[in-house]
Structures are given as structure tokens and as C-alpha cells.
Amino acid sequence: MIDHNDSRPQSDRDDASLDEARLRQQAIGVKLRQMFDQVVNEPVPDDFLDILRRADERKGGA
Amino acid sequence: MGGLASTDDEGFRKELVTLIPHLRAFARTLCGDATAADDLAQDAMLKAWDARASYQMGTNMKAWTFMILRNQFYSEKRRSWRQTQLDQEAAERTLMAVDDPSAPIALDELRQALRTLPDEQREALVLVGAGGFAYEEAADICGCAVGTVKSRVSRARKALQASLEAGAYDRDGSPAGEAMGAILADADRLSGAR
Structure with missing residues (x-):
């Protein structure tokens, strides 16, 4: 976006928008990790371990 | 199976169990729908268990199981021509579900x-x-x-x-x-x- 009313030199504006973009990407990154970690931190449903135990027994009997 | 193999199996199983939460999280981002995601994560976990002989202990097991999960996701998606439609519906359901x-x-x-x-x-x-x-x-x-x-x-x-x-x-x-x-x-x- 070009702001014609901005009197700062072009390079300053570029730096500022680069910083702003970096800040936004960092914020998105933080939230992305939070979203993922939320599921990681959920208790694992029992069926996961049940299924694995049954698979284990199936092989163990062979 | 010999004694050594079962010891290996035990170590493999323990490590696999620690990865379950991560597999669930990855599956959730692929599927959107939480129930479908857990089905996918369970399938991947079982596939990893069945393929344990081909896993080299000491290498990155998390990456290995993620690869299995991802391949499972895409092969299921290819198998069903209706999947795109279902994904869309599931995504919409999930969006409503998280709308609390x-x-x-x-x-x-x-x-x-x-x-x-x-x-x-x-x-x-x-x-x-x-x-x-x-x-x-x-x-x-x-x-x-x-x-x-x-x-x-x-x-x-x-x-x-x-x-x-x-x-x-x-x-x-x-x-x-x-x-x-x-x-x-x-x-x-x-x-x-x-």
C-alpha cells in the first residue's frame, strides 16, 4: 500500500513496514504453535492405547 | 520372536506412545474434523507399529511416524472421490464446533x-x-x-x-x-x- 501523505523517506517507510510484517509473522507463528500445542496437551483418548495393546497381543501370540 | 526382538518392541512401543499427542495434533491440522483426525492418527499409529521392523532405532521416529500419517491421509483422500466434498462439510462442521x-x-x-x-x-x-x-x-x-x-x-x-x-x-x-x-x-x- 502506498501512502502519498507519508513525508518520511522511502527507506524509513520500507524499514517500518518490514518490521511490521516481521511482527505480524511472529504473532502468527506464536498462535500457530499455541494451536498445535493445545492438541498435544489434550489427554490421549483411551482407545489409542487399547488399540495398540490389542495389536501388541495379536503379534505376541504369533 | 526372540528375547532381543521383544525388548526392541518394548522400546519402540514406549516411544510410539509418547508420539501419540503429536500425531493427533498433526492429524487435526490435516483433517480439520476432530473425529476424522483421531481415526487418521490411530491408523497411522497402527501402521507404524506394524512396520516397526523397518524402523531404524535411533533415527528420528517422530518424522518417521509423521510421514506415515501424511501418506495415509493422502492415500485415503485419493481413494475416495467424494472426499473433497466430505472434507468441505467436515471443515464447516468443525468451524461451527469451535465457534463457542x-x-x-x-x-x-x-x-x-x-x-x-x-x-x-x-x-x-x-x-x-x-x-x-x-x-x-x-x-x-x-x-x-x-x-x-x-x-x-x-x-x-x-x-x-x-x-x-x-x-x-x-x-x-x-x-x-x-x-x-x-x-x-x-x-x-x-x-x-x-
Whole structure:
């Protein structure tokens, strides 16, 4: 976006928008990790371990 | 099976169990729908268990299981021609499901924006940006070149930011364009709390 009313030199504006973009990407990154970690931190449903135990027994009997 | 093999199996099983939460999280980002995601994670866990003889102890088991899960996801998707339609419906159901008032707005918006990304961009971004994988590991998991992963992650980041800034998901009177603001404020709060 070009702001014609901005009197700062072009390079300053570029730096500022680069910083702003970096800040936004960092914020998105933080939230992305939070979203993922939320599921990681959920208790694992029992069926996961049940299924694995049954698979284990199936092989163990062979 | 000899005594040594069962000891190996035991070690493998223990490590596999510690990876279940991560497999669930990765599956959730691929499927959107939480129930379908757990089915996928269980299938991947079983496949990994059955293939344990081909796993080399000491190598990156997390990357190995993620690769199995990802391949499972795409082969299921290919198998069913109706899947695209189902995915769409499931995604819509999930969006409604997370639409509860206690869910922080920023996360909700991010979830919705993520769903608009192409599969290959979303998985690359999730692996690198949330899963803690290096570009090289993500490339192994996705079966593509490192440069491809880098460009997918970069495109995903840009698209996500643009989507959040556009506020394409204004709902229930929440003004368009608020999503990025909410994410910035929330990220500030999170980093301040540390």
C-alpha cells in the first residue's frame, strides 16, 4: 500500500513496514504453535492405547 | 520372536506412545474434523507399529511416524472421490464446533484461515512452524525438495497473513479485519506472560 501523505523517506517507510510484517509473522507463528500445542496437551483418548495393546497381543501370540 | 526382538518392541512401543499427542495434533491440522483426525492418527499409529521392523532405532521416529500419517491421509483422500466434498462439510462442521464463545477469537480465526490454504502449503507451514521440524526433515516427511518446502512455507505465511488482515471471516458482528489485531494482541499477551 502506498501512502502519498507519508513525508518520511522511502527507506524509513520500507524499514517500518518490514518490521511490521516481521511482527505480524511472529504473532502468527506464536498462535500457530499455541494451536498445535493445545492438541498435544489434550489427554490421549483411551482407545489409542487399547488399540495398540490389542495389536501388541495379536503379534505376541504369533 | 526372540528375547532381543521383544525388548526392541518394548522400546519402540514406549516411544510410539509418547508420539501419540503429536500425531493427533498433526492429524487435526490435516483433517480439520476432530473425529476424522483421531481415526487418521490411530491408523497411522497402527501402521507404524506394524512396520516397526523397518524402523531404524535411533533415527528420528517422530518424522518417521509423521510421514506415515501424511501418506495415509493422502492415500485415503485419493481413494475416495467424494472426499473433497466430505472434507468441505467436515471443515464447516468443525468451524461451527469451535465457534463457542469461550474459544479465543484469535485462534478461531487462525484455524479458519489455515483451512483456506492448499494442503501442501498448510502441512509445510504446520511441520516447520508448529511441529518443530527443520526444513530438511519436513522435506523428508513430504517427499519433496528442501527448496520446495521453503517456498511452500513462505507462500503459506504470506497467504495466512493476507487472509487474516482481510478479515474474510467476519462473523456474528465481529468487524472484518479484526483477526490480525486479535492475533497481535494475543501474541503480545502470551509473550508477556512468559
